[in-house]
Amino acid sequence: MDSDLNPFSPGSGLKPPALEGRQAEIDAFDRLIVRTKRQASERGILLSGLRGVGKTVLLNNFAAQAERHEWFVVQIEAQPSPEGRKATRQKLARAIEAGARRLRAKSAWSSVKDVLGSIGSFSVALGFTGVTATLGTTPGRADSGNLDIDLEELVEDIAMAMAKNKAGFGMFIDEMQDLDDELLGALISVQHLAGQKSWPFFIIGAGLPNLPGKLSATRSYSERLFDYRVIGALDHASSADAIGLPMNKLGAHLDSDALRALVAAAEGYPFFLQAYGKAAWDVASSKRVNLEDARLAIEIGTEQLDAGFFIARWQRATPAERQYLRAMAEDNDEASSTATVAARLEKSASQLTVARANLIAKGLIYAPDHGAVRFTVPGMSGFISRQYED
Ligand SMILES: Nc1ncnc2c1ncn2[C@@H]1O[C@H](COP(=O)(O)OP(=O)(O)OP(=O)(O)O)[C@@H](O)[C@H]1O
Ligand SMILES: [Mg+2]
Structure with a gap:
C-alpha cells in the first residue's frame, strides 16, 4: 500500500496511531486533574518499564491533558553523566520559563505574572542566566543558591498561583532514573512538602524498571509519595487493536491469521507492534493483508528493528561490555545472576564490576534484585543471537 499513507509510527516517543491498553493509566491521570480541581489531595x-513500551508517549499524553486544563506544565528529559547533569539543570530552567509563557493567553496568567521573578531567580540559582533578562528576578525568593531551598520556594510560588485557578503545577520528567542524586533528592523532598502543605504540585515521572528502587534509595519515604505504575507489554486484544x-x-483489512502472526511476533511490545504494522502496510499489495504479507512483514520489520532499535544500543557497548551482554543472553530475556554471568565468562564477579556498572549507566541493563541483572530492551537476547561478530 502507498507508504505515504502508512499510519504506523515506530520511533522513540512518537505518538501511535492508536494508543491501546493504557486506559487505567489515563484514568489515573484524569483523576489527578479532577481532584486537583477540587483541591483534594493526590499523589x-x-x-516504569522496559525500553519501547510506551512510557514517553504516555507521559506526553498526560502533559497535553494537563495543558488542556491550564496547568503549569514543565517537561524535561534527564540525561546521564556529569555533562548531562548540567544540561538537565539548564533544561529545567528553560522548561519552567516555557511553562510560564504557555499560560500567557490563559486565565491563570494574572497569577503566574506575579511569580515570574521567582522563576528568574531560580534560573540564576541553577546557573542559567538566559531567561532573566525577560523575566527579571525577585530578590530573596528562590535565589539562595541552595537547591533544596530554591526549588521549594519556586514550587510554593508557582503551585499557590495555580491553586488560585484550581489547576496544578505538573513536572513531567522522562528518563527520570538519569537525574543526579542531588536534583532527584531535592525534587522528592519538595513533593513530600507539597503533600503536607496541600500545594498542587505533582511530579509525573517515567523511567526504566529501576526507577522506583532509585527513588527509595534516595529518600526512603518515596514509596508513599507516588502512584507507581508498571508499564508492560500489551495483552493480545490491545495488541491486535494497535495494528x-x-x-x-x-x-x-488484515486476515485474522495475518493479524495473529503480527501480534505474536511483537510479543505485546508497542515499539514492535508499530514496526511490524508499518512493514505490513508497506508490503501488502492490496488493502487486504494476508498471511504471506504478514510473514514478509515480520522478516522486514525484524531487520528494521535490528538496524535501528537494537543496533543503536548495541553500538554503545564496548567489546568487553558486549561479552557481558552475550553471557546474559543465554538466559534469554530473563534476569541473569551476576555470579552466573561471571562463571560463563570465566572471570570473578569483581573483574566484571566496571562492565556491569557501565552497562547500567548506559541504560542497557538494570538490576532487578541484588546480584541480578536484566536487559532494559525487550528482545535483546534474540538480537544478540543474530549477531555474529565478536
Ligand atoms: N499504547 C500504545 N499502543 C500502541 N503503540 C504504542 C503505545 N505506546 C507506545 N507506542 C509506540 O511504541 C513506540 C515506543 O514508545 P515510547 O517511545 O513512548 O516508549 P518508551 O517506553 O518511552 O521507550 P524508551 O524507554 O526507549 O524511551 C512508539 O513508536 C510509539 O508510537
Ligand atoms: Mg521514552
Whole structure:
C-alpha cells in the first residue's frame, strides 16, 4: 500500500496511531486533574518499564491533558553523566520559563505574572542566566543558591498561583532514573512538602524498571509519595487493536491469521507492534493483508528493528561490555545472576564490576534484585543471537 499513507509510527516517543491498553493509566491521570480541581489531595505518578513500551508517549499524553486544563506544565528529559547533569539543570530552567509563557493567553496568567521573578531567580540559582533578562528576578525568593531551598520556594510560588485557578503545577520528567542524586533528592523532598502543605504540585515521572528502587534509595519515604505504575507489554486484544484499528480506519483489512502472526511476533511490545504494522502496510499489495504479507512483514520489520532499535544500543557497548551482554543472553530475556554471568565468562564477579556498572549507566541493563541483572530492551537476547561478530 502507498507508504505515504502508512499510519504506523515506530520511533522513540512518537505518538501511535492508536494508543491501546493504557486506559487505567489515563484514568489515573484524569483523576489527578479532577481532584486537583477540587483541591483534594493526590499523589504524583511514576511510570516504569522496559525500553519501547510506551512510557514517553504516555507521559506526553498526560502533559497535553494537563495543558488542556491550564496547568503549569514543565517537561524535561534527564540525561546521564556529569555533562548531562548540567544540561538537565539548564533544561529545567528553560522548561519552567516555557511553562510560564504557555499560560500567557490563559486565565491563570494574572497569577503566574506575579511569580515570574521567582522563576528568574531560580534560573540564576541553577546557573542559567538566559531567561532573566525577560523575566527579571525577585530578590530573596528562590535565589539562595541552595537547591533544596530554591526549588521549594519556586514550587510554593508557582503551585499557590495555580491553586488560585484550581489547576496544578505538573513536572513531567522522562528518563527520570538519569537525574543526579542531588536534583532527584531535592525534587522528592519538595513533593513530600507539597503533600503536607496541600500545594498542587505533582511530579509525573517515567523511567526504566529501576526507577522506583532509585527513588527509595534516595529518600526512603518515596514509596508513599507516588502512584507507581508498571508499564508492560500489551495483552493480545490491545495488541491486535494497535495494528488492526489504524489499518481499518484507512480502509485496509488484515486476515485474522495475518493479524495473529503480527501480534505474536511483537510479543505485546508497542515499539514492535508499530514496526511490524508499518512493514505490513508497506508490503501488502492490496488493502487486504494476508498471511504471506504478514510473514514478509515480520522478516522486514525484524531487520528494521535490528538496524535501528537494537543496533543503536548495541553500538554503545564496548567489546568487553558486549561479552557481558552475550553471557546474559543465554538466559534469554530473563534476569541473569551476576555470579552466573561471571562463571560463563570465566572471570570473578569483581573483574566484571566496571562492565556491569557501565552497562547500567548506559541504560542497557538494570538490576532487578541484588546480584541480578536484566536487559532494559525487550528482545535483546534474540538480537544478540543474530549477531555474529565478536
Ligand atoms: N499504547 C500504545 N499502543 C500502541 N503503540 C504504542 C503505545 N505506546 C507506545 N507506542 C509506540 O511504541 C513506540 C515506543 O514508545 P515510547 O517511545 O513512548 O516508549 P518508551 O517506553 O518511552 O521507550 P524508551 O524507554 O526507549 O524511551 C512508539 O513508536 C510509539 O508510537
Ligand atoms: Mg521514552
